[in-house]
Amino acid sequence: MTTSTPTTRGPAPAVTDASAPTRAPGLALRRTALYATLVALALVFLMPLVWMLITSLKTYAGAQQIPPTWLPDPLSGYGYEQILNNTANPVLRWFLNSMVAATLHALLVLVTASMAAYALARLRFRGRKVLFALVVGTLFIPPTSLIVPNFLIVDSLGWLDTLTVVIVPGTASAFGVFFLRQFFLSLPRELEEAATLDGASQWQIFWKVVLPLSKPALATLAVLSFLTNWNDFLWPIYVLFSPETLTLPPGLGLLQGSYVTDYPVIMAGAVLASVPVLILFVLAQRHIIQGVSRSGLKG
Amino acid sequence: MADVIEVGAARGDAPPPAAGPGRRNAPVRRAGRATPYLFLAPYLLLFGVFGLLPIVLGLWLSVHQWDFQLPNRPFVGLDNYAELFSSDSAIYGDWWQSVRATAIFTVLSVPLLVVVPLGLALLLNHSFPGRTFFRAVYFAPYVLGVAVIGLLWRFLLDANLGLVNRLAGMVGLPSDTPWVTSTPWAWISLVGVTVWWTSGFNAVIYLAGLQDVPAELYEAAKVDGANAWDRFRNVTLPGLRPVLLFIITTTVLASANVFGQSFLITQGAPGTKTRTVVWFIVEEGLRDNDAGRAAAMSIVFALMLAVVSIANFRLFRYRED
Numbered sequence: 001m002t003t004s005t006p007t008t009r010g011p012a013p014a015v016t017d018a019s020a021p022t023r024a025p026g027l028a029l030r031r032t033a034l035y036a037t038l039v040a041l042a043l044v045f046l047m048p049l050v051w052m053l054i055t056s057l058k059t060y061a062g063a064q065q066i067p068p069t070w071l072p073d074p075l076s077g078y079g080y081e082q083i084l085n086n087t088a089n090p091v092l093r094w095f096l097n098s099m100v101a102a103t104l105h106a107l108l109v110l111v112t113a114s115m116a117a118y119a120l121a122r123l124r125f126r127g128r129k130v131l132f133a134l135v136v137g138t139l140f141i142p143p144t145s146l147i148v149p150n151f152l153i154v155d156s157l158g159w160l161d162t163l164t165v166v167i168v169p170g171t172a173s174a175f176g177v178f179f180l181r182q183f184f185l186s187l188p189r190e191l192e193e194a195a196t197l198d199g200a201s202q203w204q205i206f207w208k209v210v211l212p213l214s215k216p217a218l219a220t221l222a223v224l225s226f227l228t229n230w231n232d233f234l235w236p237i238y239v240l241f242s243p244e245t246l247t248l249p250p251g252l253g254l255l256q257g258s259y260v261t262d263y264p265v266i267m268a269g270a271v272l273a274s275v276p277v278l279i280l281f282v283l284a285q286r287h288i289i290q291g292v293s294r295s296g297l298k299g
Numbered sequence: 300m301a302d303v304i305e306v307g308a309a310r311g312d313a314p315p316p317a318a319g320p321g322r323r324n325a326p327v328r329r330a331g332r333a334t335p336y337l338f339l340a341p342y343l344l345l346f347g348v349f350g351l352l353p354i355v356l357g358l359w360l361s362v363h364q365w366d367f368q369l370p371n372r373p374f375v376g377l378d379n380y381a382e383l384f385s386s387d388s389a390i391y392g393d394w395w396q397s398v399r400a401t402a403i404f405t406v407l408s409v410p411l412l413v414v415v416p417l418g419l420a421l422l423l424n425h426s427f428p429g430r431t432f433f434r435a436v437y438f439a440p441y442v443l444g445v446a447v448i449g450l451l452w453r454f455l456l457d458a459n460l461g462l463v464n465r466l467a468g469m470v471g472l473p474s475d476t477p478w479v480t481s482t483p484w485a486w487i488s489l490v491g492v493t494v495w496w497t498s499g500f501n502a503v504i505y506l507a508g509l510q511d512v513p514a515e516l517y518e519a520a521k522v523d524g525a526n527a528w529d530r531f532r533n534v535t536l537p538g539l540r541p542v543l544l545f546i547i548t549t550t551v552l553a554s555a556n557v558f559g560q561s562f563l564i565t566q567g568a569p570g571t572k573t574r575t576v577v578w579f580i581v582e583e584g585l586r587d588n589d590a591g592r593a594a595a596m597s598i599v600f601a602l603m604l605a606v607v608s609i610a611n612f613r614l615f616r617y618r619e620d
Contacts, residue, residue, distance in 0.1 A: 034422070034425075038433045041422075041437065042436045042437070044495070045436050045495065045499070046436060048440075048452070048455055048462075049440070049451075051462050064460065066459055067465045112341045112342040115338045115341060115342065116339050118338055119336075119338035119339045120339075125335035125336065135346065138351075141354065141601060145597035145598070145601045147581055147585075148357070148360070148590050149352070149360060149590075150349060151584070153348065153353060169349040171349075172346045172348070174350070202338075203334075206338070230444065231445065233445050233559050234559065234577070238585050249444050249447075250446070252450055253563065255450075261460065263457075269450070270450050273446065273447050274447050277442045277444075281438075281439065281442045282435075285435050289434070292504060293504055293507030294507070
């Protein structure tokens with residue numbers, strides 16, 4: 001399931017024809033049409049992101065020209081200077097907060113979800129079925145409908161306006177447990193049984209046998225959790241208030257409020273928030289895409 | 300349940316050094332009785348506090364008048380619910396306005412978010428050089444958060460300074476469309492941005508589904524002389540049915556929970572016409588200090604979504620018969 005990449009398995013009826021010399025001209029034409037379509041679509045998907053980068057390198061006046069110019073003239077670091085030396089909008093601080101929050105959140109999800117998923121997949125205990133049904137059941141409750149009660153809960157814990165409030169509550173999500181349980185169930189039991197005969201405890205089996213075998217699934221879950229947390233917007237805008245405790249998404253909202261149409265500054269902030277996740281996407285593309293496609297097939 | 304949580308609380312979040320209890324038992328079943336619960340404890344603690352408690356608390360809040368400013372939070376029965384349905388209450392107009400906005404967005408966006416990604420997936424479902432690259436490009440916007448894409452599109456759709464009107468002008472279309480400040484343009488903007496942002500996500504799910512359509516069926520259809528359209532209708536679509544059901548259900552839920560796009564791009568404009576349910580609930584609960592009323596709205600909203608989801612499943616069942 002994890003090893004079969006789509007390309008090696010692809011049905012691709014068109015390609016089997018590619019070697020047939022008699023139909024080559026028609027095929028070349030179809031190939032060209034395919035690539036033309038793909039490139040046109042790629043422009044649609046990428047152009048906005050390129051425009052974000054271009055604008056972040058313009059001066060204020062440069063971005064105010066009507067109609068807009070294609071290239072920054074003059075090329076300027078104005079937008080970035082504004083966000084780097086800004087005490088009312090400490091963008092670097094938000095960046096750091098986001099990095100810390102998303103990293104700790106991903107770690108917390110890995111630890112708690114993998115342990116719970118192991119118990120649900122491999123251990124026998126009273127109430128297992130009920131518990132699993134309860135956990136999965138919450139997947140069907142729109143998380144947005146729990147925001148107000150959760151606000152009261154974090155308030156009574158004294159977590160409002162601290163980074164804890166964006167790290168911890170989201171780990172209650174059932175997704176990680178469900179995702180890892182499915183993966184653990186797909187692992188062959190022989191190794192675990194052998195370890196049991198060698199006298200290993202459940203904890204040792206979990207730590208030394210199951211987790212090492214599950215590295216791809218753990219990486220996928222870590223990356224998805226990091227992304228979700230990094231991008232979260234609705235929750236942080238209501239539970240973080242002070243400029244120095246904000247993460248990037250609510251920070252960007254604040255930036256838009258203070259700079260309104262000073263687009264180079266706003267776009268520089270957006271670029272700063274995009275670069276880490278785009279890098280992560282390039283590096284972990286396989287994990288992200290497999291995680292998404294597997295979450296779909298389960299349903 | 301409560302016991303388990305207490306165990307978790309007492310031990311903290313540290314992984315249990317569970318080597319101890321197992322030693323006593325026979326080799327095959329060496330797990331101690333407490334071991335499963337120790338594995339579960341850290342997650343259950345979090346799940347209990349931030350997953351289950353808010354559900355119970357939400358129900359409780361919804362039957363109380365719960366103002367952050369006031370010391371007394373009296374029980375009011377179903378008043379909070381009744382207000383949502385009686386046209387002379389203060390909240391009636393705003394509430395149904397937000398339901399209407401959410402319904403418009405969902406009805407307009409779901410068909411596109413089902414069809415466009417399917418097109419992308421079919422396009423990518425061959426092996427050709429660059430396939431992985433294009434798949435990544437189409438997926439890329441999705442890894443950016445709503446804050447980034449909201450700010451970006453607020454700018455791109457700016458009537459004077461935005462790229463969209465500039466490009467429209469270049470191809471001879473009106474170059475002064477008020478994309479984010481008046482309807483119907485605001486709806487087109489919100490839907491268009493969402494299609495651009497999340498199509499790659501659904502496309503990847505479709506692609507995985509397409510892998511499971513047996514290649515032999517395509518071959519057989521070809522031998523029978525079926526053209527591309529027939530093959531799509533009679534082989535691809537039936538093979539994709541479970542994936543389609545999944546995509547439609549999750550997309551309806553995602554669209555109905557829309558918040559960031561309208562919060563950042565149209566900012567509710569014109570007036571509060573594009574203010575969505577989620578936005579209104581959170582605003583009511585956390586800014587206007589009425590957690591009871593907000594909780595009642597959350598529950599009514601969750602029930603509405605449940606009805607829509609069940610209707611989806613039914614529709615698909617019947618069509619299968």
